[in-house]
Amino acid sequence: QVQLVESGGGLVQAGGSLRLVCAASGRTFSSYTMGWFRQAPGKERAYVAAISSSGGSTFYADSVKGRFTISRDNAKNTVYLQMNSLKPQDTAVYYCAARSAYNTGSYTSTLGYDYWGQGTQVTVSS
Numbered sequence: 192q193v194q195l196v197e198s199g200g201g202l203v204q205a206g207g208s209l210r211l212v213c214a215a216s217g218r219t220f221s222s223y224t225m226g227w228f229r230q231a232p233g234k235e236r237a238y239v240a241a242i243s244s245s246g247g248s249t250f251y252a253d254s255v256k257g258r259f260t261i262s263r264d265n266a267k268n269t270v271y272l273q274m275n276s277l278k279p280q281d282t283a284v285y286y287c288a289a290r291s292a293y294n295t296g297s298y299t300s301t302l303g304y305d306y307w308g309q310g311t312q313v314t315v316s317s
Contacts, residue, residue: 193217193289193306200285200311203277207315211272213287213308221245221265224290226304227272229283229313236286238299240272250298255281277315284310 199211211227226241240261241250249261258277263270270287288304290296296303 193220193223195287195289195306195308197285197287197308197311200313202314202316205277205279205315205317207277208273208275209277209313211274211285211287211311211313213270213272215268215270215287215289217268220268220289222292223306224298225261225263225270226288226290226298227261227270228286228288228301228304229281230286230310231280231283234283236301238301239285241290241298242270244292252299274313277313279315279317282313282315284312286310 194216196214203209224244227239228236229239230236238252242261242263246263258275260273287308289306290304
């Protein structure tokens with residue numbers, strides 16, 4: 192079992208930056224691939240980024256590539272999402288998710304993750 196708690200969301204102007212933090216409980220954090228998703232009002236939850244269990248591999252949605260950076264600190268049971276050059280279309284609730292080694296779903300799909308946080312709101316004003 193993994194419990195996830197996101198923080199770091201807020202209101203920022205276009206072009207600004209935010210760093211989201213996801214704190215995980217449990218002794219097996221380092222065995223999970225971690226992902227960030229976001230959900231805008233009236234839209235489905237969408238993949239943003241993922242990072243392998245060791246942190247050696249990272250993956251991004253095309254819409255955030257070059258602007259967002261995912262990272263993790265397994266010693267602190269924490270995963271981060273650094274968001275730069277934010278745009279109004281980045282406004283959404285951002286969710287952290289954990290994917291076990293037994294999950295065969297795509298890492299870009301919500302079905303590919305087993306545990307979810309409660310989300311943190313990011314609002315980018317124009």
